[in-house]
Amino acid sequence: MTSEPAAGGTAAGTARTAPSAGPDLPDQPDVASPAKLAALLEDIGYLADDGVATAAFLSLRMGKPLFCEGEPGTGKTSLAVALSESLDLPLVRLQCHEGIDAAQALYEWDFPRQLLHLRALEAAEGGRLNVDDAEESLYTERFLLARPLLTALRSSPCVLLVDEIDRADDEFEAFLLQLLDENTVTIPEYGEVRAERPPLVVLTSNRTREVHDALKRRCLYHWLEHPDLSREIAILRARVPGIGQRLAEQIAETLQRLRTMELLKPPGVAEALDWANALRALGRDELDAASAASTLGAVLKFSEDLDRVRARLDAVLG
Numbered sequence: 040m041t042s043e044p045a046a047g048g049t050a051a052g053t054a055r056t057a058p059s060a061g062p063d064l065p066d067q068p069d070v071a072s073p074a075k076l077a078a079l080l081e082d083i084g085y086l087a088d089d090g091v092a093t094a095a096f097l098s099l100r101m102g103k104p105l106f107c108e109g110e111p112g113t114g115k116t117s118l119a120v121a122l123s124e125s126l127d128l129p130l131v132r133l134q135c136h137e138g139i140d141a142a143q144a145l146y147e148w149d150f151p152r153q154l155l156h157l158r159a160l161e162a163a164e165g166g167r168l169n170v171d172d173a174e175e176s177l178y179t180e181r182f183l184l185a186r187p188l189l190t191a192l193r194s195s196p197c198v199l200l201v202d203e204i205d206r207a208d209d210e211f212e213a214f215l216l217q218l219l220d221e222n223t224v225t226i227p228e229y230g231e232v233r234a235e236r237p238p239l240v241v242l243t244s245n246r247t248r249e250v251h252d253a254l255k256r257r258c259l260y261h262w263l264e265h266p267d268l269s270r271e272i273a274i275l276r277a278r279v280p281g282i283g284q285r286l287a288e289q290i291a292e293t294l295q296r297l298r299t300m301e302l303l304k305p306p307g308v309a310e311a312l313d314w315a316n317a318l319r320a321l322g323r324d325e326l327d328a329a330s331a332a333s334t335l336g337a338v339l340k341f342s343e344d345l346d347r348v349r350a351r352l353d354a355v356l357g
Contacts, residue, residue, distance in 0.1 A: 070099060070126070084277050085114070085121035086270060094261035095122060104219050104240035106255055109263035111245050112307010118263075119200035119241035128239065129197040133187035135207040141214060145224055147184045153177045178228040188224060192234040195222075198241065204254070205244040212254045219257040266308065268295055274308060279315040289326040289356075290315055294338075296355050297348065303341045313337040328352055
């Protein structure tokens with residue numbers, strides 16, 4: 040493992056192994072099977088079905104990124120958070136958005152400090168600054184600002200969450216390929232940074248656009264569905280303190296009906312939890328028409344959806 044660069048810097052293209060900052064990734068017998076991983080996730084409140092537990096286990100065991108796709112609110116982001124917590128690994132999150140680039144995802148140079156450094160050098164040399172030496176001293180560790188991807192390589196083993204990759208563009212997907220292939224990134228002025236241990240990478244997509252095959256081929260793939268009725272009731276009982284069986288059943292049954300309607304944004308598990316917490320905050324132990332009407336804003340996020348559901352509220356509540 041190489042040490043940090045000296046003040047004089049390192050030529051571009053030199054490989055640097057990022058030091059490990061955490062424990063080894065869990066292996067047998069702690070995570071010996073998908074069932075064992077599901078039990079660890081359940082201990083911290085994430086109820087994974089067989090498909091999710093198997094996909095996450097294989098990603099962990101094979102060292103391959105896990106690409107999770109599905110409707111909003113199906114638990115994709117929560118899976119990465121739960122893996123981090125249950126495996127006792129740091130979570131590094133990169134939230135994708137339109138126009139995201141390397142400067143926001145990987146690194147930036149601290150230009151104000153670099154400028155102060157140049158002025159200090161110039162003053163120390165009495166105005167006779169050696170340009171080559173000064174330039175070389177600018178691109179060193181002290182001026183490098185790590186963004187999520189570089190942070191993940193340096194702090195690995197960790198869980199790296201690349202959230203909503205479908206909101207980024209094709210160029211950013213291409214930029215990610217080296218990291219997914221080799222657990223490395225290249226910084227032109229600084230060199231190549233390689234993780235000593237590969238991070239556990241979870242990428243999520245709401246499928247607002249198709250992600251390129253080149254990225255998917257480097258990952259294990261899993262499509263997440265909304266939970267069935269019994270699992271949603273179990274999630275509510277596990278995640279909402281003090282909720283009764285009757286209220287959990289009513290909320291889950293109503294959410295199942297809402298998802299069959301032609302809504303602009305069908306509610307996910309996150310909305311189910313918000314609704315349960317809202318009703319609990321109001322002291323409700325049952326879901327009736329009055330409490331549902333007053334709290335629909337916890338579940339539906341478009342005025343058109345609110346109007347459509349309110350017009351059929353009695354049928355929705357069963």
